[in-house]
Amino acid sequence: MVVPGVKLPDTQNASVTAGVTLEECKTRCQANCSCLAYAAANMEEGSDRTGCIIWTDTIVDVRFDVRGENLYLRLSNSEFDDPVDPDDGKSFPIVPVVASVASAITVLLVVFLILWRRRRRILGAIPENPSMEVHSVNLATIKHITGNFSGSNIIGQGGFGVVYKAQLAEGRIIAVKRLKQSALTRKGKKDFAREVEVMAGLRHGSLLRLLSYCNQGKERILVYEYMQNKSLNIYIFGTSSLRASLNWARRLEIIHGIAEGVAYLHGGSGKSVIHRDLKPGNILLDNEWKAKIADFGTAKLFAIDETGSDQTIVVSPGYAAPEYEHRREMTLKCDVYSFGVIILETLSGQRNESTQRLLTHVWGLWEQDKVIELLDIAMVLPHPESEPGLLTELKRCIEIGLLCVQETPTDRPAISSIVSMLANKTSQIDRPRNPRDSTTTTSSHDHQSDLPSLDTIYLT
Structure with a gap:
């Protein structure tokens, strides 16, 4: 979805690449499961050189600006007010340029609503009552709920992993077990896969519940229900x-x-x-x-x-x-x-x-x-x-x-x-x-x- 005429979000959680066209930027976003939005970046004023900004974490500080730019928001089809015709060859509907302040405010409210729904949908990947299938969750979500693995959220650690206390948007507290890189030997990765495989098929009130896991890049992370009284x-x-x-x-x-x-x-x-x-x-x-x-x-x-x-x-x-x-x-x-x-x-x-x-x-x-x-x-x-x-x-x-x-x-x-x-x-x-x-x-x-x-x- 194209959101026109806005001050681009804060780039603290974004990556910027020079010499990339807008179409290439779109392709990169679509290929990245963590991409939330992208925009063109004018690298030099008055120059034809462009760049690409991609946001893969929380989007903040979006404001209407008559001299603003286009923000391309990545959404699922179900999040559009008007269904997308699969035969019209378009990937995203275009929001028309608004001419009045009232219309601009409406657009911004829609943007914030979409962002809120998007954030809820991502965090919702960690279910409260999971089925027999344990779903994976992306690394961006894990970083968000742990404060980018902040030391202040550590509740314990051993020779092979660190456990973080994290809180989801609805207030539920979970435990995030992140394996240390030194533990990611061939056997360590095998043990990780075994734990996910075994726990995915087990549901009982006397077993610790595996909520989700992350297997992205060099990271191996397990997300469990939080046990307040420890061991x-x-x-x-x-x-x-x-x-x-x-x-x-x-x-x-x-x-x-x-x-x-x-x-x-x-x-x-x-x-x-x-x-x-x-x-x-x-x-x-x-x-x-x-x-x-x-x-x-x-x-x-x-x-x-x-x-x-x-x-x-x-x-x-x-x-x-x-x-x-x-x-x-x-x-x-x-x-x-x-x-x-x-x-x-x-x-x-x-x-x-x-x-x-x-x-x-x-x-x-x-x-x-x-x-x-x-x-x-x-x-x-x-x-x-x-x-x-x-x-x-x-x-x-x-x-x-x-x-x-x-x-x-x-x-x-x-x-x-x-x-x-x-x-x-x-x-x-x-x-x-x-x-x-x-x-x-x-x-x-x-x-x-x-x-x-x-x-x-x-x-x-």
Whole structure:
């Protein structure tokens, strides 16, 4: 659309190229998905030399000027008041030159309305309730909402990426994870593609939701829903005041939520997905303290893994199942083992670490019938008379945690059975055996994913 007689917008967000005709300028704009508008630039007064100005970011400071120039606004057909006849050979309708101030004001109002709609349409590429398809978003939009990746918007960073807090036009807050250039190795790009592929087909209330992504030029960016309370490890391993903010009821609710999310991954979505890196740092909490499983850069479709086509190794000491850590045998029961460690850490406020120290401690208390001593000392214990059900449930969770960390995968229950055990507080539970029997040795080589874990990039 040609908007005549205007002072051209501020060129801070524009690029200027000399020696380019207006027709060439139009071609460049049409070839650039981020182009919002273009105009001719008179490089020298009184000269025939022309140039091209292209705006790919927010357009500001547009004013009517009788001595002004033409601004060529890029729009979709649906944004024109009059439909475009596809047979008339014209790409844009021409707005007639206005002769009165009233008409000029009307034109400017239309321009501002179009710009506003255009901005809303671009930012709308980050949907609030996405379908099973995750759409890409252009880099200009990401730069706009993050203040061109302003340092003041950083909410955390790790060795491979930086996370920015961003706010959309309607006020919704999102998290933008930008991979560092050093992380864009062949494997890093592969992990990025895997995370988008896996997350695009998963929708569950206990999984962090991928809203959109950007794969433009050298940039690899993931846009997620924002988790106000950050990661679980802050609260179970933090100061006494932080640990006290997660009362027993909340901790049990978080454990239930994680179990339901893992159950969905293991078959509830119609596919079998192994996360392979479950740990408190990859469990994020929203503003209502609901748990969301995050960091799917290392997750793989189980059907693909059975072919042996992908040998990526990811070991987080203290959370990896022994058969995977030592023999690289990967099954759904590997996630069950990691979940069991999370249960015991969440209730105790103690880290397991590579020495399996926590598992040894829990088993010792279990044999002595003193598991109540495992519970986090930063929390007030439930009173046996006023809260008898809560205390029983906490003990039951510890028993389930021990079942999950059994040495042999076949001795561990399926995650679907664990969800039933947690929901049915009176059902019979098999007696666990000492999980320390064959886990005294650890691998001398620990491997990490090329993508950062969200335990690091969400810490401030």
